Amino acid sequence: MSALLDAPVRERPAAPAPAAARRPGRPPAAGRGSGRADRLLGVLWLVGAVAIAVVLAWPVWGTWRLAVVAAAGTLVGAGVVLLGRARRWSVLRRVLVVAAGFVVVSVPVAVPWRADVRGLPVGVVEALAGVVVGWKQLLTLELPVEEYQAVLVPFLVAVVVTTAVAAPLAVRRDARAVLAVPVLAVLALLGPAFGPVAPEPALDLGPVRVPDARTTLGLVGLVVWSVLWAVLRAALARRQAVRVGSGAQARRRRRGVATTAGRVVAGLVLVGLAAGAAAWAAPGTPGWAQRHVLREDVEPVLAVQRQPSPLTSYRASFRTDAYDTELFRVDVDGTGVDRLRTAVLDAYDGASFRVGTDGASGRFLRLPRSSTAGATAQVEVVVGDAWSGIWVPVPSGVVAAPRFAGLRADALAAAFYLGPDDGSAVTVADGGPAGRGLAPGDSYRVAAAPTARADADVLAAPGQVDTEALAEQHPQLAAWVDAQQVARDADGLVTLVDRLRARSYLSHAVADDAAADAWISALQAQAPYVFQTSYAGHSRARVEEVFTELIEQEEALGAGADDAALVAAVADAEQLAAAAALVARYLGYESRVVMGVRLDDVPGATVPACTEVCTGAHLAAWVEVRSAGGDWVTFDVDPQVAHSPVRVEQGTQAPQNPTTVEPPELPVVDPPVLSRDGSGTDESDGDDEARFGDSPWLAVLRTVGLVAGGLALLVAPLLVLPVAKAVRRRRRRRAAVPEVAVVGAWAELVDRSTDLGRPLAGPTRAAAAAASGRPGAVELARIVDRAVFAAVPPGPDDAAAAWAATDAEVAALAQEHPPWRRVGAALSGASLGRALAPGRHRTGAQAPDAEEE
Numbered sequence: 001m002s003a004l005l006d007a008p009v010r011e012r013p014a015a016p017a018p019a020a021a022r023r024p025g026r027p028p029a030a031g032r033g034s035g036r037a038d039r040l041l042g043v044l045w046l047v048g049a050v051a052i053a054v055v056l057a058w059p060v061w062g063t064w065r066l067a068v069v070a071a072a073g074t075l076v077g078a079g080v081v082l083l084g085r086a087r088r089w090s091v092l093r094r095v096l097v098v099a100a101g102f103v104v105v106s107v108p109v110a111v112p113w114r115a116d117v118r119g120l121p122v123g124v125v126e127a128l129a130g131v132v133v134g135w136k137q138l139l140t141l142e143l144p145v146e147e148y149q150a151v152l153v154p155f156l157v158a159v160v161v162t163t164a165v166a167a168p169l170a171v172r173r174d175a176r177a178v179l180a181v182p183v184l185a186v187l188a189l190l191g192p193a194f195g196p197v198a199p200e201p202a203l204d205l206g207p208v209r210v211p212d213a214r215t216t217l218g219l220v221g222l223v224v225w226s227v228l229w230a231v232l233r234a235a236l237a238r239r240q241a242v243r244v245g246s247g248a249q250a251r252r253r254r255r256g257v258a259t260t261a262g263r264v265v266a267g268l269v270l271v272g273l274a275a276g277a278a279a280w281a282a283p284g285t286p287g288w289a290q291r292h293v294l295r296e297d298v299e300p301v302l303a304v305q306r307q308p309s310p311l312t313s314y315r316a317s318f319r320t321d322a323y324d325t326e327l328f329r330v331d332v333d334g335t336g337v338d339r340l341r342t343a344v345l346d347a348y349d350g351a352s353f354r355v356g357t358d359g360a361s362g363r364f365l366r367l368p369r370s371s372t373a374g375a376t377a378q379v380e381v382v383v384g385d386a387w388s389g390i391w392v393p394v395p396s397g398v399v400a401a402p403r404f405a406g407l408r409a410d411a412l413a414a415a416f417y418l419g420p421d422d423g424s425a426v427t428v429a430d431g432g433p434a435g436r437g438l439a440p441g442d443s444y445r446v447a448a449a450p451t452a453r454a455d456a457d458v459l460a461a462p463g464q465v466d467t468e469a470l471a472e473q474h475p476q477l478a479a480w481v482d483a484q485q486v487a488r489d490a491d492g493l494v495t496l497v498d499r500l501r502a503r504s505y506l507s508h509a510v511a512d513d514a515a516a517d518a519w520i521s522a523l524q525a526q527a528p529y530v531f532q533t534s535y536a537g538h539s540r541a542r543v544e545e546v547f548t549e550l551i552e553q554e555e556a557l558g559a560g561a562d563d564a565a566l567v568a569a570v571a572d573a574e575q576l577a578a579a580a581a582l583v584a585r586y587l588g589y590e591s592r593v594v595m596g597v598r599l600d601d602v603p604g605a606t607v608p609a610c611t612e613v614c615t616g617a618h619l620a621a622w623v624e625v626r627s628a629g630g631d632w633v634t635f636d637v638d639p640q641v642a643h644s645p646v647r648v649e650q651g652t653q654a655p656q657n658p659t660t661v662e663p664p665e666l667p668v669v670d671p672p673v674l675s676r677d678g679s680g681t682d683e684s685d686g687d688d689e690a691r692f693g694d695s696p697w698l699a700v701l702r703t704v705g706l707v708a709g710g711l712a713l714l715v716a717p718l719l720v721l722p723v724a725k726a727v728r729r730r731r732r733r734r735a736a737v738p739e740v741a742v743v744g745a746w747a748e749l750v751d752r753s754t755d756l757g758r759p760l761a762g763p764t765r766a767a768a769a770a771a772s773g774r775p776g777a778v779e780l781a782r783i784v785d786r787a788v789f790a791a792v793p794p795g796p797d798d799a800a801a802a803w804a805a806t807d808a809e810v811a812a813l814a815q816e817h818p819p820w821r822r823v824g825a826a827l828s829g830a831s832l833g834r835a836l837a838p839g840r841h842r843t844g845a846q847a848p849d850a851e852e853e
Contacts, residue, residue: 062144
């Protein structure tokens with residue numbers, strides 16, 4: 001220590017030339033090479049980040065032109081801004097030139113089908129409009145959108161804006177360059193945010209299963225690329241700082257390529273471990289990390305979800321006041337159209353059939369007004385007084401958006417959406433009696449190319465199904481199906497639907513009153529119809545009641561009785577459609593309920609076909625079952641009216657072959673408790689034990705683990721700053737160059753003082769220490785100044801002495817503050833903010849960036 005203090009002071013380097021003697025805006029010669037390297041690294045990183053964003057956005061656009069758009073947008077955004085920065089343009093001038101460049105490249109790059117002399121003005125208008133409305137098109141068009149109209153404009157806008165903002169940050173030489181990373185992260189997240197609802201397939205990488213492989217690997221790649229860039233920038237900055245401030249000896253002892261490579265590898269390993277842990281944990285935490293994209297929240301989906309199930313109001317169409325009221329008029333010009341569908345319902349929650357939100361039927365997409373080539377029929381519909389709401393009656397196989405007429409034509413067309421999988425259609429335009437959708441007097445013409453209706457022969461074998469789970473939810477349905485002794489295949493399904501229709505009796509009301517006069521009179525005009533009471537609804541309890549009545553009648557008469565004698569269930573198409581769809585699912589087939597009107601007569605149908613004017617009397621419901629090839633087979637489910645039910649009590653009428661029929665012994669059970677998804681599941685203690693294992697300790701351990709994990713996630717953000725400071729302190733103390741370690745000791749005291757709210761400020765270290773009034777700080781400043789300016793470079797003992805003085809001063813400083821203030825200082829980010837903007841807080845004698853070595 002004494003040798004260090006008594007050593008002669010080294011000559012200070014000659015002061016740099018006055019600013020007027022140097023070329024304005026040009027850095028010193030010693031830093032020019034480093035500046036060029038920083039800029040080159042920043043540009044390379046920016047180009048790589050844009051390339052990753054293109055890969056992540058591919059599922060949305062799915063066209064090679066996306067890369068052309070990205071290249072052009074990068075040249076306009078980053079290129080113009082960097083050029084303006086080099087030529088010292090004002091910010092306003094840079095913005096204007098970027099906007100002009102966007103207009104110039106938008107048509108040939110993003111709207112190429114307008115890139116000719118005649119179409120150029122229209123293309124510019126469409127490109128400018130795409131800046132505003134293109135985002136909505138991305139959410140409502142079927143993916144991939146490719147090059148349809150101006151859908152590439154939003155990506156061009158995103159590339160131009162993000163690269164224009166990120167480029168000047170990426171080429172900076174200070175720590176604020178890392179702010180470019182979140183800017184380009186926004187561009188990278190554009191594809192996943194506007195992408196499909198269903199995630200990408202998972203990828204197995206050894207023992208790790210990566211969910212949503214494209215998105216996960218793409219974002220991990222962006223993180224790795226950014227970490228690599230940051231590490232290389234830091235290495236360049238350190239070398240330049242040592243070269244400028246440490247002399248020839250420090251240059252000889254600077255870290256080599258192996259150290260830099262080691263840091264790169266360490267950073268990549270940390271990123272890999274984090275990505276692997278996330279991939280490992282993601283499948284086990286579906287409730288904590290559910291995929292959510294903007295496409296799920298588009299207007300038609302929200303509008304449909306807010307609507308009650310149309311099947312629940314099916315019976316209201318047969319009331320006397322609605323039975324003969326016009327729903328709509330239909331005129332078909334062409335062939336192949338035998339039905340109009342109004343709603344397709346594929347999800348059953350135990351209370352009603354409704355539009356699902358998880359499958360393909362929950363998607364409603366915009367349909368362009370394209371050519372009607374290939375259409376075999378034109379259907380014109382005029383909405384009547386009894387029809388309103390968002391559902392649009394359309395035939396199957398719609399090939400182009402309808403052409404609406406009337407005062408609301410543009411609004412209805414702009415708000416029209418089609419379900420590409422099920423063929424249902426909605427319009428969410430404001431207005432009308434229901435607040436949204438169609439109103440009396442609206443009309444439209446739609447072109448369609450319906451496919452030939454598939455027969456049940458195409459169903460083939462059903463898929464795998466959990467029959468035990470379905471039997472628990474629908475015990476009477478399962479018992480009736482099993483009692484029919486039919487094969488679990490297409491022929492068995494046809495037989496079950498036929499028996500279900502033949503053994504049911506039509507009724508649309510609970511009482512024979514004025515509200516039921518219309519449909520009862522219509523049936524009595526055709527046949528000697530006898531009214532029977534029937535309750536509305538298609539909940540699990542109501543459907544189970546239908547099968548209970550069928551089972552009791554069959555047990556009383558025996559399986560050999562004919563269908564006329566086995567008629568027992570009283571219902572209409574609402575109950576039988578739900579029952580038939582659930583029977584198909586019990587056999588292993590995918591099914592859905594469709595509402596609409598039939599335009600041709602169907603054998604056995606009790607709801608008549610609509611020829612020109614469709615009223616409430618023509619509203620029907622049927623079931624569609626999907627084959628392995630994707631075709632949907634139609635099953636009409638109207639109950640018969642020829643045979644009225646005659647219920648037979650047990651033992652009243654013996655079968656031809658006398659047998660003793662034992663009544664079934666059904667245990668008395670409590671009603672099931674509806675779970676969150678609406679399915680009836682018995683949440684008993686036995687189920688909990690089955691879920692967590694035979695030992696209750698497994699459930700306890702799982703609960704403790706989840707609680708501990710949640711607490712760890714809450715505490716983790718609080719530990720980031722203390723850990724970062726500890727890593728920084730360790731790096732400073734163990735610096736390979738003793739002079740850098742001595743300077744780091746002073747930097748540590750400055751940072752600790754800053755976090756405690758007592759910063760060391762002054763033009764030099766000595767001045768800052770004297771202003772603080774603390775002898776320990778004054779002594780440390782003397783040690784550091786001697787180490788930096790002495791003729792003999794300091795050694796390891798000098799570095800240890802400097803850090804001993806720092807530790808003593810930090811401990812004394814901490815004792816002057818209460819414990820809560822010390823905890824606040826540990827969690828404070830003030831010193832880290834000082835590191836991000838060193839020019840604002842640097843003491844005069846502190847070498848720039850040397851403290852971070």
